[in-house]
Amino acid sequence: MPSPPTSTAAAAAQQLESLLPLLSTLSHYKQFHARLHALGTLHSYPSLRARFLDRLALLPHADALPHALLLLRSLPSPATNDLNAALRGLAASPHPARSLLLLAGRLLPAPAPPRPRLDALSLSFALKATARCSDAFATLQLHAILVRLGVAADVRLMTTLLDSYAKCGDLASARKVFDEMSVRDVATWNALLAGLAQGTEPNLALVLFRRLAGSFRELPPREDPNEVTVVAALSACAQLGALKDGLAAHEFARTIGAVGNVRVCNSLIDMYSKCGSLSRALEVFHSIKLEDRTLVSYNATIQALSMHGHGEDALKLFDEMPARIEPDEVTYLAVLGGCNHAGLVDDGCRVFDSMRVAPNMKHYGTIVDLLGRAGRLAEAHDMIMHMPFPADIVLWQTLLGTAKMHGNVDLAELAATKLADLGSNVDGDYVLLSNVYASKSWWVDVGRVRDTMRSNDVKKVPGFSYTEIDGVMHKFINGDKEHMRWREIYRALDEIGSRICELGYEPETSNVLHDIGEEEKQYALSYHSEKLAIAFGLISTPPGETIRVIKNLRICGDCHVVAKLISKAYGRVIIIRDRARFHRFEDGQCSCRDYW
DNA sequence: GTAGGGTTAG
Numbered sequence: 001m002p003s004p005p006t007s008t009a010a011a012a013a014q015q016l017e018s019l020l021p022l023l024s025t026l027s028h029y030k031q032f033h034a035r036l037h038a039l040g041t042l043h044s045y046p047s048l049r050a051r052f053l054d055r056l057a058l059l060p061h062a063d064a065l066p067h068a069l070l071l072l073r074s075l076p077s078p079a080t081n082d083l084n085a086a087l088r089g090l091a092a093s094p095h096p097a098r099s100l101l102l103l104a105g106r107l108l109p110a111p112a113p114p115r116p117r118l119d120a121l122s123l124s125f126a127l128k129a130t131a132r133c134s135d136a137f138a139t140l141q142l143h144a145i146l147v148r149l150g151v152a153a154d155v156r157l158m159t160t161l162l163d164s165y166a167k168c169g170d171l172a173s174a175r176k177v178f179d180e181m182s183v184r185d186v187a188t189w190n191a192l193l194a195g196l197a198q199g200t201e202p203n204l205a206l207v208l209f210r211r212l213a214g215s216f217r218e219l220p221p222r223e224d225p226n227e228v229t230v231v232a233a234l235s236a237c238a239q240l241g242a243l244k245d246g247l248a249a250h251e252f253a254r255t256i257g258a259v260g261n262v263r264v265c266n267s268l269i270d271m272y273s274k275c276g277s278l279s280r281a282l283e284v285f286h287s288i289k290l291e292d293r294t295l296v297s298y299n300a301t302i303q304a305l306s307m308h309g310h311g312e313d314a315l316k317l318f319d320e321m322p323a324r325i326e327p328d329e330v331t332y333l334a335v336l337g338g339c340n341h342a343g344l345v346d347d348g349c350r351v352f353d354s355m356r357v358a359p360n361m362k363h364y365g366t367i368v369d370l371l372g373r374a375g376r377l378a379e380a381h382d383m384i385m386h387m388p389f390p391a392d393i394v395l396w397q398t399l400l401g402t403a404k405m406h407g408n409v410d411l412a413e414l415a416a417t418k419l420a421d422l423g424s425n426v427d428g429d430y431v432l433l434s435n436v437y438a439s440k441s442w443w444v445d446v447g448r449v450r451d452t453m454r455s456n457d458v459k460k461v462p463g464f465s466y467t468e469i470d471g472v473m474h475k476f477i478n479g480d481k482e483h484m485r486w487r488e489i490y491r492a493l494d495e496i497g498s499r500i501c502e503l504g505y506e507p508e509t510s511n512v513l514h515d516i517g518e519e520e521k522q523y524a525l526s527y528h529s530e531k532l533a534i535a536f537g538l539i540s541t542p543p544g545e546t547i548r549v550i551k552n553l554r555i556c557g558d559c560h561v562v563a564k565l566i567s568k569a570y571g572r573v574i575i576i577r578d579r580a581r582f583h584r585f586e587d588g589q590c591s592c593r594d595y596w
Numbered sequence: 597g598t599a600g601g602g603t604t605a606g
Contacts, residue, residue, distance in 0.1 A: 047597065054600080084600080124601040159602040190603035231604040238605095266605045299606040330606050 012039045017048055026061045033071065042075075050081035057089025065089045069107065080116045087125040096129035100138055120151040127157075127164040136168035143177075155181070159188045166195025185222040190229050197236035203473070205236040206245050213252045227258035234267035241550040241577055243275035244471045262288060266296045273304030276548050276575045276582060295325050303334040307581045309591045311342025315351075329357050336366040341581050343595045345374045358388075365395050372402025373595070377411055393424045404432040412436040427453070427460045465529035465551040469540045476532035483536070492535040493526060500565035503588075507558060530559045534566060534574060546573040554578050564588050 016035060023029055032052065036042045042049055057068040072078055072086045083102070090099035101107050103126050105115055123146050130138040143161055151157055158181050165174035178184070178192045189212060196205035209232075212225050230253045237246035250259075250268060258264045265288050272281035285293075285301045298321050305314035318335045321327060332355050339348030348370045352363065359367075364387055371380040380399060384391045400415035416433045430453045437445035466475040474483065483489060497505075507526070530551050537547035555563075555578045567574050568588035576583045584591035 051600090081597095081600085088601085121599095121601055128601085154601090156602045161602090163602065185602090187603040192603090194603060226603090228604045235605070261604095263605050268605090270606065294605090296606045301606090303606065328606090334606080 013041045013045045013048060016041060020048070020051060020055065023055065026059060026064055026067070029056050029059065029064065029067070033067075046079050046081070050079060050085055053082055054085035054088065057085050058092065065093055073107075077114050078116050080119050080122065083116045084119070084121050084125060087122055087129075091125045091129035091132065096132040097135070099126055099129040118145070118149060120146075120149070120154050120157045123149070123151070124157055124160050127160045131164040131167040134168045136165065136170045136173075139164045139168050139170070140173070143173075153183075155183055155185055155188065159185075159191050162188065163191040163195065166191065166199060169199060171195060171199050171201055186224060186226050186229065189223060189225070190232055193229060193232040194235070197232050197239065202236035202239045205233065206240070206242065209233040209236070209249070210245075213248075216252075216256075225252075225256065227253070227256070227261045227264050230256070230258050230264050231267045234264075234271040238267070238271040238274040240473070241275050241548070242468060242473070243277065243548065244468060246271045246275050262292050262294055262297065266294065266300050269297065269300040269304060273300070273307060274577065276577060278304055278308045278310075278582075290322070293322075293325075295328060295331070298325060299328075299330045299334055302331060302338065306334050306338030306341060308584070309341050309581065309593075311338040311340075311344045311347070314338030314342075315344070315347055318351075327356065329360060329363070332357065332359070333362055333366065336363060336370070337580075340366050340370045340373070341592065341595070343373070343593075345370055345376075361389070361392055361395060364391070365398050368395060369398045369402060372399060373405065375406050377403060377406060377408050381411060381414075391418070393419060393422050396422065397424070397429060400429060400432050404436050407436060407439050409436055409440060409442075425456055425458055427458050430458060461553065463529050463551065463553045465533040465549050467533045467537050467547065467549045469537070474533070474536055476529040476536070478529050479527040480529075480532070483532075485536070485539075488539055489532055489535050490527070492539050493531060496535060496538070496562075496566060496569075497526065499569045500562060503565050503569060505561065505565050528556060528559050530555060530576060531562060534563060537574075538566070538570060538572065544571065546575060548575045548577075550577045552579060554580060555583060560590065560594070564590055 012035075016032065016039075019032065023032055029052075033056075036049065036052065053068055053071060056071070057065055059065075068086055068089055072082055075082060087099045087102055090096065090102060098107070103118070103122065123142055126142050127139065130136075130142060139161070142164075146152055146157065146161065158177060162174045162177040165171070165177060174192060174195050178188065181188060189208075193205050193208055193212075196202065196208065209229070212219075212229065216225060230249055233249045234246060236242070237249060249271075253259050253264055253268075265284050268284045269281045272278070272284065281301065281304045285297060288297055298317065302314045302317050305311075305317065314335055315338065318327070318331065321331075332351065335351050336348055339345070339351065348367065352359070352367045355363070364383060368380045368383055371377070371383065380402060384395060384399060396415045396418045400412055400419065403412035403415060412433055416429060419429050430449050434446050434449040437443075437449065462477060464475055464477045466473050468474075476483065480486075481490075530549055533549040533551075534547055537549065541547065555576055560583065563574050563576060563583070563585045565588065566572065567585035571587075574585040576585070581592065
């Protein structure tokens with residue numbers, strides 16, 4: 001047993017206590033540690049020690065956490081709080097899984113000192129770790145431990161558990177935890193909402209949000225939705241492109257007085273941008289006071305301008321960023337994307353060369369695309385070869401795409417070989433390669449690609465589109481007849497076909513790679529999901545109303561031509577959000593200037 | 597042993 005603290009030791013401890021909040025560098029911490037040790041306070045003042053450990057373990061310095069672990073291991077009888085401090089540090093570290101090892105006692109010295117008891121806090125930190133590693137099974141194990149410990153009535157802990165399940169992709173378990181909680185508060189709701197929104201169930205998130213917003217003021221006050229709720233809902237709207245719900249969420253934010261919150265504003269910018277309303281996004285951005293704007297405000301707005309093809313404005317805003325805000329990798333990705341979509345090759349290269357953060361795969365992807373589109377294929381290839389890390393599948397697909405665009409057989413073959421090496425087996429790769437051969441009339445090679453496709457059991461990435469009519473989402477898959485009104489839709493498409501043929505439309509069948517005749521290829525094209533969605537929009541909305549469509553893949557060349565012609569023939573503005581950007585069709589023109 | 601731990605945007 002440590003000897004009881006003498007009065008001088010007590011005075012020293014009190015002095016250290018007041019010093020604790022002032023520590024900043026690792027060297028401070030080491031000196032503090034030495035004094036704790038020298039004065040014997042390390043053992044007589046466990047609470048001071050634990051708080052010291054806690055701060056040390058979270059210090060952003062590579063040697064801080066190892067030092068904290070060393071200290072923990074040196075304790076003859078660590079307390080729960082000492083363990084918790086280390087768990088917390090490990091969970092937030094680059095190797096969160098190590099906190100699970102510690103929890104299992106595997107990081108403590110072998111002739112085991114008495115193992116500290118676990119408490120709710122230990123599990124809370126461990127659950128943070130399993131969430132960060134997306135380890136659903138470990139989350140389940142912690143769930144079992146937490147029940148055995150008898151802390152399953154702790155609302156905050158159960159919220160962490162719910163959040164962890166959701167972040168591991170196990171939405172069913174997250175939902176179950178939520179349903180079985182007898183007491184919830186707003187954070188519990190928010191965790192579920194955010195989990196659904198960012199997982200595979202943004203639609204369900206919206207259903208829940210509508211209910212929550214509708215029963216507002218009937219709930220116990222601790223469950224009242226707050227600005228976090230709004231942010232989660234807006235994130236679901238953004239993903240879905242659900243403008244109606246987004247507007248409703250904005251209105252709700254006003255009623256609870258959350259529109260002054262920067263995070264809410266940032267989410268609004270993103271939501272409006274992804275729902276096709278650039279003007280509303282910009283309006284929100286300008287409504288934020290200059291000094292309140294954060295990096296995310298700029299990133300979201302630059303991204304909005306880029307997605308809508310306003311590369312020049314994106315560059316301008318980038319240049320206007322106040323000095324207090326350092327651009328990060330997201331900023332650069334957004335600006336580069338803007339240059340790419342607007343064909344600003346030199347600007348893009350200039351920004352890329354001036355980057356103040358290390359470019360990642362996506363930055364290289366954008367610049368390769370930019371150079372490749374501009375026909376500077378050798379430079380694009382060179383860029384890939386001189387990257388500090390090996391190119392991934394997406395990057396080679398990018399190169400293949402631009403090689404096809406410029407009919408460069410050598411580079412297309414090279415990219416296709418790399419793709420095969422990397423195990424990519426999607427139809428798009430084959431279609432592009434085959435098209436390069438076809439453009440040179442190398443039919444033998446076209447046939448070879450087709451044979452490989454057949455023998456390789458090629459995966460087809462299913463394309464779908466949807467459009468919102470009166471607040472209801474209508475989803476279409478290529479050639480499907482699932483919709484209640486499919487007969488009308490197909491009839492409308494036939495009518496559209498003859499109307500646009502008068503404007504000189506010829507089907508662009510080169511993107512169809514099936515062993516079928518020309519007529520069937522045309523058929524395969526005419527019922528692309530985006531065409532079904534546009535046709536449905538046309539027959540379900542009054543003349544003159546804007547038609548908004550969202551598609552999960554890039555829009556195909558033929559659909560792009562058709563959308564332009566429909567906009568002219570029917571006097572409609574059509575806005576299509578594809579995987580990468582927006583296309584706004586009006587009077588026969590597209591905002592992308594056919595460069596995408 | 598007083599608290600500490602939960603949810604949010606690009």
